[in-house]
Amino acid sequence: MTDTGLMQSTDTAGASRVPIFQWYAGGEWRDAAESALFDDFEPYTGQRYARVANCGPKEAKIAIASAHQAFPAWAKTPPAEKARLFFKAADIVRRRRAEIAEILARETGSTIPFSVFQQDLVATTLEQAASWVYLPKGEVLQSNLPDTHSVGVRRPLGVVASFTPWNGANILSWRAVLSPLAAGCTVVVKPSEFAPISAGLIVAEIAEEAGFPAGVINILPHAPGGAAAIADEFFASKEVRCINLIGGVKTARMLAERAGRALKRTVLELGGYNPMIILADVDVDYAVRMATFGSFFHQGQICMNTRKIIIQRGIYDEFLEKFVARTKTLPSGDPLDPRTIIGPLVTQSAVDLVHERVREAVALGATLRTGGTSEGLVYQPTILTDVPYEATASNEETFGPLVIVQPVDTAEEAVEVANRVPYGLTSSILTGDTYRGLELAPEVQHGIVNVNSPTVNDEIHAPMGGVRDSGWGRTGPDSIADFTDVIWINATSRERQFPF
Numbered sequence: 001m002t003d004t005g006l007m008q009s010t011d012t013a014g015a016s017r018v019p020i021f022q023w024y025a026g027g028e029w030r031d032a033a034e035s036a037l038f039d040d041f042e043p044y045t046g047q048r049y050a051r052v053a054n055c056g057p058k059e060a061k062i063a064i065a066s067a068h069q070a071f072p073a074w075a076k077t078p079p080a081e082k083a084r085l086f087f088k089a090a091d092i093v094r095r096r097r098a099e100i101a102e103i104l105a106r107e108t109g110s111t112i113p114f115s116v117f118q119q120d121l122v123a124t125t126l127e128q129a130a131s132w133v134y135l136p137k138g139e140v141l142q143s144n145l146p147d148t149h150s151v152g153v154r155r156p157l158g159v160v161a162s163f164t165p166w167n168g169a170n171i172l173s174w175r176a177v178l179s180p181l182a183a184g185c186t187v188v189v190k191p192s193e194f195a196p197i198s199a200g201l202i203v204a205e206i207a208e209e210a211g212f213p214a215g216v217i218n219i220l221p222h223a224p225g226g227a228a229a230i231a232d233e234f235f236a237s238k239e240v241r242c243i244n245l246i247g248g249v250k251t252a253r254m255l256a257e258r259a260g261r262a263l264k265r266t267v268l269e270l271g272g273y274n275p276m277i278i279l280a281d282v283d284v285d286y287a288v289r290m291a292t293f294g295s296f297f298h299q300g301q302i303c304m305n306t307r308k309i310i311i312q313r314g315i316y317d318e319f320l321e322k323f324v325a326r327t328k329t330l331p332s333g334d335p336l337d338p339r340t341i342i343g344p345l346v347t348q349s350a351v352d353l354v355h356e357r358v359r360e361a362v363a364l365g366a367t368l369r370t371g372g373t374s375e376g377l378v379y380q381p382t383i384l385t386d387v388p389y390e391a392t393a394s395n396e397e398t399f400g401p402l403v404i405v406q407p408v409d410t411a412e413e414a415v416e417v418a419n420r421v422p423y424g425l426t427s428s429i430l431t432g433d434t435y436r437g438l439e440l441a442p443e444v445q446h447g448i449v450n451v452n453s454p455t456v457n458d459e460i461h462a463p464m465g466g467v468r469d470s471g472w473g474r475t476g477p478d479s480i481a482d483f484t485d486v487i488w489i490n491a492t493s494r495e496r497q498f499p500f
Contacts, residue, residue, distance in 0.1 A: 026066035027214025038223030070215025156184030196221035272425025354400035
């Protein structure tokens with residue numbers, strides 16, 4: 001770790017040395033009020049990993065003021081200078097690749113392969129986002145008035161308050177700041193209490209080293225239970241113009257309701273209930289490999305994980321036998337072991353929720369094909385069949401290594417089952433006839449439809465995002481519209497006639 005924002009210290013008992021992280025605003029690392037700290041634990045070992053500044057309303061006010069003060073200059077910063085900073089940050093991420101991957105593994109339980117993948121994706125995203133700084137552009141409009149020039153110009157909103165999650169913590173925290181920054185906004189980040197370092201403070205360290213101006217990026221970590229007080233300040237502040245959430249549907253409903261009352265814009269990247277449709281003309285072995293990856297990548301803790309596999313009955317038995325057999329071979333355990341595929345869930349309550357969903361489904365008649373057990377916070381990858389729709393696992397996102405396999409007779413029935421839930425983030429159609437997949441894709445009511453690719457499929461330049469109850473707004477270049485206003489400017493060079 002770097003020394004920026006971090007100091008080595010003993011814990012309160014003086015028994016062990018753990019790093020202490022401050023919070024970051026206005027280009028300065030700061031202690032929280034009364035030097036308040038909270039403990040950040042490793043999911044796999046249960047040991048205390050770090051102590052982190054516990055921010056509240058006082059710190060939120062300071063962060064918002066810092067972002068507001070930095071906004072005018074950042075909005076006018078030439079795009080070439082913004083791009084240079086993005087490229088510099090990408091270089092730093094690559095240099096610290098292994099170090100940050102270990103932080104992710106220890107703080108969030110992310111396996112080393114996924115943690116390394118995140119760093120590569122962050123660096124690529126920073127480099128691609130360097131071109132987005134040229135996208136806030138206007139257009140010349142036609143006017144019915146003679147000798148009149150009419151143009152539309154995009155202007156950044158101002159201060160954006162971003163809520164970042166613990167899953168995919170590093171890539172999603174950067175995604176929550178890059179689009180607003182490219183649009184010319186400044187950002188205050190409230191990272192998840194389960195990943196204050198990975199989902200926030202690492203961004204501040206890299207941004208400071210890269211040379212981002214003071215106040216452009218500000219980070220407010222907080223202890224469990226402290227989110228509401230910080231959110232209150234976001235909604236109370238007239239300087240905060242947009243609420244940008246990467247998180248769950250329940251949280252989004254509360255934030256969107258409050259944002260409506262405060263007349264603040266919202267951008268919501270939410271969870272989903274992601275179906276994988278498998279038609280009978282596929283290579284079954286390939287379908288099994290894709291389903292295993294889509295279902296159990298990051299132990300099912302990604303919003304794009306496959307939640308239900310909807311498969312034509314003609315290959316159901318063969319697929320299920322091979323899918324169960326392959327799932328049983330997935331190595332689980334320590335996320336720091338590069339061979340591990342299934343690491344720990346983030347908290348004990350997450351384990352309890354998965355197990356309750358499995359128990360309920362079985363009580364309602366479902367068949368447990370494999371899994372359904374845990375050791376510590378490591379929940380074994382679990383496959384259910386014969387699950388009735390009234391079981392919660394059949395229609396609500398379960399954030400863990402749990403997937404349902406359901407047979408259907410036709411492709412049309414598969415689409416109907418896929419659309420039955422109110423969510424619409426990502427989906428897959430597997431077929432030996434790609435053209436048939438393209439024909440079916442528009443019928444699937446999801447923001448992302450992957451033909452012969454897994455539901456977990458991330459390309460930052462694409463307009464990724466959900467429909468229906470999976471949110472609104474898009475990532476990538478399309479997101480610039482979410483963080484800017486279009487201003488209509490018209491000028492006439494002749495006297496106009498008025499009716500009075």
